[in-house]
Amino acid sequence: MDAVAPIPQSTGQATLGEVITEARRLLEQAGIESAAQEALWIVEHVLRLPVHHVLTNRDRVLSRTELTATRGLLERRVGREPLQYILGTQEFCGLEFHVDPAVLIPRPETELLVEYVAQRISAEREATIVDVCTGSGCIAVALARLRPRAHMIATDLSNLSLNVARQNAIRHAVGERITWLEGNLLGALAGQELEGQVDVIVSNPPYIAQAEWATLQPEVRLFEPRGALVAGPQGTELHERLLQEAGRYLSPAGVVIMEIGAGQAPAMRQIIERMAKYRLHRLIYDEAGLERVVIIERAGR
Ligand SMILES: C[S@@+](CC[C@H](N)C(=O)[O-])C[C@H]1O[C@@H](n2cnc3c(N)ncnc32)[C@H](O)[C@@H]1O
Numbered sequence: 001m002d003a004v005a006p007i008p009q010s011t012g013q014a015t016l017g018e019v020i021t022e023a024r025r026l027l028e029q030a031g032i033e034s035a036a037q038e039a040l041w042i043v044e045h046v047l048r049l050p051v052h053h054v055l056t057n058r059d060r061v062l063s064r065t066e067l068t069a070t071r072g073l074l075e076r077r078v079g080r081e082p083l084q085y086i087l088g089t090q091e092f093c094g095l096e097f098h099v100d101p102a103v104l105i106p107r108p109e110t111e112l113l114v115e116y117v118a119q120r121i122s123a124e125r126e127a128t129i130v131d132v133c134t135g136s137g138c139i140a141v142a143l144a145r146l147r148p149r150a151h152m153i154a155t156d157l158s159n160l161s162l163n164v165a166r167q168n169a170i171r172h173a174v175g176e177r178i179t180w181l182e183g184n185l186l187g188a189l190a191g192q193e194l195e196g197q198v199d200v201i202v203s204n205p206p207y208i209a210q211a212e213w214a215t216l217q218p219e220v221r222l223f224e225p226r227g228a229l230v231a232g233p234q235g236t237e238l239h240e241r242l243l244q245e246a247g248r249y250l251s252p253a254g255v256v257i258m259e260i261g262a263g264q265a266p267a268m269r270q271i272i273e274r275m276a277k278y279r280l281h282r283l284i285y286d287e288a289g290l291e292r293v294v295i296i297e298r299a300g301r
Contacts, residue, residue: 014067017058019043023074030078038083045087046070080218093142097168102160104228106138109286110204112293113257114142116284117202120255121147128194130155130249132185132203132242135228137165137178139202144174152178155188158227185238186245198249203242204259209235236260236267243296247277255281256296265291272296 014022020039027035044054046069047062062070076086084090084105090097092106093114099105121127126149131140134154144152152174156162162180169175181188186201208229213221220229231237239258246256256278260268265283272280277299284293 013061015058016054016060019062019070026074026078042073043070081223082219085223092138095142095172097136097138099136101223103136103164104224106136109292110259112284113202113259114139116257117143117200118146123147124149127199128197129200130198132201133205134165135161137168140178141169141172141174144177145172153181154178155181155183157184185242186249189249194249196251199251199254201246202257205238205242206231207235207261209233236264240271243275258294259292260294262290268294
């Protein structure tokens with residue numbers, strides 16, 4: 001990777017307009033698609049100014065501290081670190097979530113899981129909902145806000161993720177409403193006396209096949225936690241294990257809602273067919289028209 005050229009001039013001074021132009025050029029050179037937008041966001045973040053202010057004050061001279069800070073963030077982005085880790089935030093279901101390299105950056109398609117659960121569980125219902133593989137806590141926190149009477153449990157293998165998720169829950173005033181459990185899939189529920197009690201198991205588990213890892217864009221491959229993304233040789237291994245474990249905890253009308261990767265629907269159908277206790281209720285498609293969410297119920301309902 002080429003070193004980042006210094007932001008202008010020999011005098012060491014630069015105006016906002018010059019910095020934005022230079023930032024855009026550096027990001028474009030680094031192959032970043034939305035270079036113009038990201039340049040503005042980075043400058044806006046450093047100066048703590050809204051974008052319109054940044055745009056209407058192009059002649060303002062930046063202080064040395066501001067210039068150094070902007071250059072530092074640009075260097076990270078040129079190195080292909082995701083903007084969300086640099087700015088420390090990602091929006092999900094209309095809420096701002098703190099993100100750092102301990103957690104996967106929430107993706108827009110994951111909102112489909114939240115929307116479906118909210119559609120299925122009415123606001124008055126005191127349902128028990130388990131978010132398995134909670135990561136940043138985005139699903140659990142969004143659901144706790146949308147369904148104030150629900151009993152929310154969130155699990156993850158990673159203690160570092162759970163710490164981020166807890167912070168996010170506190171930030172959105174649902175810290176007291178979610179039980180956080182560390183453990184391997186539903187193994188985390190051991191001793192909680194939830195057998196036959198869970199109305200919804202919702203999960204966005206890792207689903208990248210091992211061989212696919214090398215093909216991912218650098219932002220993902222070099223910076224996001226591999227353990228949050230890669231499952232096994234097929235990509236559907238954790239879905240299958242989760243289904244095997246779920247039977248013990250689901251209530252008679254309980255449902256399992258899982259995100260899947262592009263092209264994994266046929267494999268999921270086969271997995272479900274092999275397990276007599278389940279049936280595929282429906283698939284939900286994302287904006288790109290890809291099968292993205294599987295809804296699985298107990299057979300014989
Ligand atoms: C794809 S991320 C999903 C994070 C978040 N729910 C979201 O949708 O943005 C998967 C998460 O599963 C966790 N994880 C991976 N393997 C696990 C396992 N066997 N048991 C529990 N959690 C696991 C990772 O630590 C990571 O936080």
